[in-house]
Amino acid sequence: MRDIADATGVAASTVSRALSLPDRVNPVTQERIQRAARELGYVANSQARALTSGRTRAVAVLVSDITNPFYFDVIRGTQHQLAGAGWTQLLVDTEESADAEMAALSAVGAKADGVVLTASRLSDAQIARFAERVPLVVVNRRPAGVPSVLIDTPGGVEQAVQHLVSLGHREILYVAGPDSSWSNERRWRALVQVAKRLGIRVGRVGPHAPFVDSGAAAADAAVHAGATACIAFNDLIAIGMLARLRERGVRVPEEMSIVGCDDIFGADFCNPPLTTMTSPIERAGRVAIRMLLGRLGALPADELPGEHMSGAVALPTHLTVRESTGPAPRSDTA
Amino acid sequence: MRDIADATGVAASTVSRALSLPDRVNPVTQERIQRAARELGYVANSQARALTSGRTRAVAVLVSDITNPFYFDVIRGTQHQLAGAGWTQLLVDTEESADAEMAALSAVGAKADGVVLTASRLSDAQIARFAERVPLVVVNRRPAGVPSVLIDTPGGVEQAVQHLVSLGHREILYVAGPDSSWSNERRWRALVQVAKRLGIRVGRVGPHAPFVDSGAAAADAAVHAGATACIAFNDLIAIGMLARLRERGVRVPEEMSIVGCDDIFGADFCNPPLTTMTSPIERAGRVAIRMLLGRLGALPADELPGEHMSGAVALPTHLTVRESTGPAPRSDTA
DNA sequence: TTGAAAGCGCTAACAG
DNA sequence: CTGTTAGCGCTTTCAA
Numbered sequence: 001m002r003d004i005a006d007a008t009g010v011a012a013s014t015v016s017r018a019l020s021l022p023d024r025v026n027p028v029t030q031e032r033i034q035r036a037a038r039e040l041g042y043v044a045n046s047q048a049r050a051l052t053s054g055r056t057r058a059v060a061v062l063v064s065d066i067t068n069p070f071y072f073d074v075i076r077g078t079q080h081q082l083a084g085a086g087w088t089q090l091l092v093d094t095e096e097s098a099d100a101e102m103a104a105l106s107a108v109g110a111k112a113d114g115v116v117l118t119a120s121r122l123s124d125a126q127i128a129r130f131a132e133r134v135p136l137v138v139v140n141r142r143p144a145g146v147p148s149v150l151i152d153t154p155g156g157v158e159q160a161v162q163h164l165v166s167l168g169h170r171e172i173l174y175v176a177g178p179d180s181s182w183s184n185e186r187r188w189r190a191l192v193q194v195a196k197r198l199g200i201r202v203g204r205v206g207p208h209a210p211f212v213d214s215g216a217a218a219a220d221a222a223v224h225a226g227a228t229a230c231i232a233f234n235d236l237i238a239i240g241m242l243a244r245l246r247e248r249g250v251r252v253p254e255e256m257s258i259v260g261c262d263d264i265f266g267a268d269f270c271n272p273p274l275t276t277m278t279s280p281i282e283r284a285g286r287v288a289i290r291m292l293l294g295r296l297g298a299l300p301a302d303e304l305p306g307e308h309m310s311g312a313v314a315l316p317t318h319l320t321v322r323e324s325t326g327p328a329p330r331s332d333t334a
Numbered sequence: 335m336r337d338i339a340d341a342t343g344v345a346a347s348t349v350s351r352a353l354s355l356p357d358r359v360n361p362v363t364q365e366r367i368q369r370a371a372r373e374l375g376y377v378a379n380s381q382a383r384a385l386t387s388g389r390t391r392a393v394a395v396l397v398s399d400i401t402n403p404f405y406f407d408v409i410r411g412t413q414h415q416l417a418g419a420g421w422t423q424l425l426v427d428t429e430e431s432a433d434a435e436m437a438a439l440s441a442v443g444a445k446a447d448g449v450v451l452t453a454s455r456l457s458d459a460q461i462a463r464f465a466e467r468v469p470l471v472v473v474n475r476r477p478a479g480v481p482s483v484l485i486d487t488p489g490g491v492e493q494a495v496q497h498l499v500s501l502g503h504r505e506i507l508y509v510a511g512p513d514s515s516w517s518n519e520r521r522w523r524a525l526v527q528v529a530k531r532l533g534i535r536v537g538r539v540g541p542h543a544p545f546v547d548s549g550a551a552a553a554d555a556a557v558h559a560g561a562t563a564c565i566a567f568n569d570l571i572a573i574g575m576l577a578r579l580r581e582r583g584v585r586v587p588e589e590m591s592i593v594g595c596d597d598i599f600g601a602d603f604c605n606p607p608l609t610t611m612t613s614p615i616e617r618a619g620r621v622a623i624r625m626l627l628g629r630l631g632a633l634p635a636d637e638l639p640g641e642h643m644s645g646a647v648a649l650p651t652h653l654t655v656r657e658s659t660g661p662a663p664r665s666d667t668a
Numbered sequence: 669t670t671g672a673a674a675g676c677g678c679t680a681a682c683a684g
Numbered sequence: 685c686t687g688t689t690a691g692c693g694c695t696t697t698c699a700a
Contacts, residue, residue, distance in 0.1 A: 001677065011687045016679060026685055045444040047381040047390075048677035051692045056381075067410050069403075069599065076401050079427050091425040093413050110379040110693085212603070239603055265403065269546070269573055271605035335693065345671045350695060360669055382693035385676045444677090 004036045019044065046088075050110070058088040059292060060112040061285075062104055064119040066093040068210065069264040070234065070281060074118055074139065077285020085293060098122055105130050114292045116285075117141070121180055137292045139284055141182050147295070148312045149288045153183060153261060154190030156277030156317035160231055160259045161194045163275070163319055168328035169200070169229040169257065175218045175241070176206025177233030184233055187261065191231060203227065208237055215240015223248065228256055228328055235260035235267045235276055242270055242324065253326030263320055273322035280315045287313060338370045353378065380422075384444070392422040393626060394446040395619075396438055398453040400427040402544065403598040404568065404615060408452055408473065411619020419627055432456055439464050448626045450619075451475070455514055471626045473618055475516050481629070482646045483622045487517060487595060488524030490611030490651035494565055494593045495528045497609070497653055502662035503534070503563040503591065509552045509575070510540025511567030518567055521595065525565060537561065542571055549574015557582065562590055562662055569594035569601045569610055576604055576658065587660030597654055607656035614649045621647060 005012045010029060018025045018033040025033075036042075050056040061078050063071040075091065082089045090112050094101040098121040108115055114135035120127055124143035130136060131146040138148040164172055174191050177184040188204065195202040205221040208214040210233065219241040222230050232238035238260030245252055252258055252272055260267060260276035267274040291313070293299050339346045344363060352359045352367035359367075370376075384390040395412050397405040409425065416423045424446050428435040432455040442449055448469035454461055458477035464470060465480040472482040498506055508525050511518040522538065529536040539555040542548040544567065553575040556564050566572035572594030579586055586592055586606055594601060594610035601608040625647070627633050 012677090013679075013688080014686055016677095017686085020679080024685080029685085041440075043440050043443070045385075045677050046441070047384055047444050048692090049679075050381055051379075051385060051677080051694090052679040054679095054692080066413055067406065069406075072401065072403075072406060079400055083427070083429075089425070091423070093417070095417075106375075106377050107380070109377070110381050243603055266600040266603065269577055269600065269604045271603065346693090347672080347695075348670060350693095351670085354695080358669080363669085379693055382676090383695075385678090385693080386695040388676080 001042070004033065004040055004042055007036045007040065008032050056088075056111060056113050057086070057298075058090055058112045059289065060090040060092055060104070060108045060115040062092045062094055062101060062115060062117050062120075064094050064096050064101075064121065065210075066091070068236070069266065070236075070262055071118065072265065073281035074285040077282035077287075078116060078289050079285075080282075081286040081289035081293075085289075085298065087293070087298075094121070096121065102126075105134070109134055113296055113298075116288045116292060119181070135292060135295050137288045137295075139288050142312055147291050149284050149291065150312055150314045151183075151279045151281070151284055152314045152317050153187050153277055153279065156261065156279070156319060157187055157190040157231065158194045159317075159319035160275075160277060161191065161198065161200070163321060163325065164229045164231075164257060164259070165198055165200060167229075167257065167326060170328070171201040171203065171227070171229070173203045173205060173222055173225055173227035173230045175208060175222065175230050175232040175237055176204055177208060177210050177237065179207045181210075181233070187231075187233065206233070208233065210234050210236050212236050212240040212243075215242070216244040219244035219248070219250075222256065223250060229259075229325075230256065231259045231261070233261060235262045235264045235274060238274055238276065238324075239266060239270050242272070242274070246271070252324050255329055257325040257328075259319075259325060267320075268322065272324050275322045275325040276320055277317045278320045279317050284315055287315065335376070338367060338374055338376055341370045341374065342366050390422075390445060390447050391420070391632075392424055392446045393623065394424040394426055394438070394442045394449040396426045396428055396435060396449060396451050396454075398428050398430050398435075398455065399544075400425070402570070403600065404570075404596055405452065406599065407615035408619040411616035411621075412450060412623050413619075414616075415620040415623035415627075419623075419632065421627070421632075428455070430455065436460075439468070443468055447630055447632075450622045450626060453515070469626060469629050471622045471629075473622050476646055481625050483618050483625065484646055484648040485517075485613045485615070485618055486648045486651050487521050487611055487613065490595065490613070490653060491521055491524040491565065492528045493651075493653035494609075494611060495525065495532065495534070497655060497659065498563045498565075498591060498593070499532055499534060501563075501591065501660060504662070505535040505537065505561070505563070507537045507539060507556055507559055507561035507564045509542060509556065509564050509566040509571055510538055511542060511544050511571065513541045515544075515567070521565075521567065540567070542567065544568050544570050546570050546574040546577075549576070550578040553578035553582070553584075556590065557584060563593075563659075564590065565593045565595070567595060569596045569598045569608060572608055572610065572658075573600060573604050576606070576608070580605070586658050589663055591659040591662075593653075593659060602656065606658050609656045609659040610654055611651045612654045613651050618649055621649065 005015045018030045092104045118139040127143040208218045215237050260274045263276045263278035267276050339349045352364045426438045452473040461477040542552045549571050594608045597610045597612035
């Protein structure tokens with residue numbers, strides 16, 4: 001910056017202004033400075049800028065497992081919305097560790113102006129405490145007082161149950177995900193409730209880690225339980241179950257119907273294609289960023305007027321029926 | 335930092351030392367400072383630190399499409415290796431744009447100590463120029479003088495061709511990826527060469543964008559060309575072809591064999607499971623980081639002695655045979 | 669072993 | 685509209 005100040009014969013502060021607040025400077029010198037900057041190949045040092053201004057124009061996105069396809073879509077959503085606003089994304093993989101999450105949240109203050117927290121391992125209280133110190137939006141979590149975007153899988157569960165019931169199933173097995181997952185409990189409760197209303201039975205196996213590999217054990221448990229219809233915590237587990245059932249010679253959906261959750265990459269081309277609750281995952285990422293940017297007073301032009309600046313927004317889910325669900329086998333309806 | 339200096343009655347510079355170079359300070363005061371820091375909940379401001387020291391302990395990883403499962407594995411590899419060394423990863427999605435890539439590379443200087451460049455859209459010369467200004471390691475590219483890690487897909491292509499030939503195929507169709515892809519040309523050339531040696535014919539269709547959706551057009555082209563064996567640029571396209579062929583009633587592998595490339599998430603559970611060249615993608619990410627950290631003089635303990643500090647390292651690929659390849663149909667062998 | 673002082677690259681009052 | 689002057693939070697000479 002000094003170089004370009006020298007080159008144009010103005011003070012460094014004028015250069016700063018010409019570059020960051022162009023209309024607060026004489027159009028002529030402004031142009032001169034811009035040109036010099038270009039010629040000298042000047043690129044602002046965002047760190048130094050952040051140091052004085054206190055603003056980084058970056059947001060940290062914390063995910064618990066960068067390997068999980070679910071997050072790919074979230075990340076894509078946040079990335080796009082952020083890039084569109086000229087902001088930077090800081091991706092942090094907390095690797096399912098609450099400690100790593102705490103550490104990241106503590107350190108983030110200087111690196112980013114806000115954070116999007118997905119699949120937190122922290123307690124509601126802990127999250128709320130951090131939210132006081134740094135602008136925070138959580139995804140798939142609902143700590144009081146913290147803005148959040150929820151994917152309405154309970155709504156999807158209802159659709160899934162209706163679907164299975166319409167196919168003649170009278171008993172549904174829930175293949176649970178990790179105990180530490182908020183969504184997991186939420187889905188289970190929704191299932192219990194809908195089942196009661198519809199007068200069907202529910203069972204539960206698990207917990208299972210949210211990986212394809214966990215599907216084998218899950219499938220075995222389901223077969224052992226004599227299930228004919230399963231709703232899995234997520235598509236990863238469901239896809240793993242499909243593979244294992246095929247291996248065991250259990251036909252899907254003739255002998256067992258499987259419903260997944262999320263509609264991740266792969267759900268449409270696995271074998272058979274998976275009936276699943278399609279979640280607007282990417283949109284969740286975008287909405288989270290929009291909420292955050294809104295609270296930071298940094299929304300582009302198309303700012304949604306206070307729409308869901310605070311509180312929780314729930315994104316609807318819908319059931320996508322593919323070939324992994326079918327009529328209940330005779331023995332079941334009997 | 336001032337707070338903890340005040341609290342312990344020492345100078346700020348001593349606090350700095352106690353925190354960053356603990357052995358350059360009296361053990362007693364050192365301990366006192368550490369404790370105060372902990373009590374005050376001090377976390378270093380990495381930006382300010384970078385400003386003076388010039389080192390950020392961060393590396394930028396540029397990918398051309400964060401959405402492509404191939405990069406998930408690369409990212410996982412870089413992330414792990416980096417985290418293990420206590421470094422930070424800056425993920426940048428260049429969205430297939432050379433401009434975005436240039437911009438990112440220019441701006442990266444202050445934000446990171448080095449960069450890993452994957453699937454660059456830039457020319458070798460441009461890459462080499464950047465490499466002079468900032469420590470750089472490229473993946474799947476080989477600009478002279480720039481350290482690179484290559485995934486040896488040509489070796490995989492040879493295995494794939496041998497495999498197909500052993501199944502009786504005498505003609506192979508290459509389903510090309512984007513023209514701008516270095517790997518694409520590389521695979522094609524390898525195919526031509528092996529084919530010549532083995533005395534079989536090759537054809538080529540494309541280019542096709544590296545998405546599952548591109549597979550439909552690719553499959554149609556393959557059918558039109560009367561192919562009975564295809565090697566696709568990558569698994570995404572191959573998986574899309576599988577879906578389209580199924581839709582058109584073309585049986586795989588009875589009527590057409592399909593070989594993919596990379597063995598990404600999904601290749602083992604698509605229908606039928608895909609025969610593909612398994613690439614050590616995650617390892618490529620790890621190796622790239624290790625090379626970079628090596629050049630930055632920042633390797634942990636297990637530093638590989640100069641092994642591939644510079645030059646190019648090629649990671650071997652192997653063919654994983656699954657159910658999408660089978661004997662050539664009669665009409666072909668006739 | 670410690671403190672004082674200078675300064676990393678930039679922005680933000682405050683005068684002029 | 686522009687220059688001067690302080691810092692942002694930290695590291696790093698240089699002396700003591």
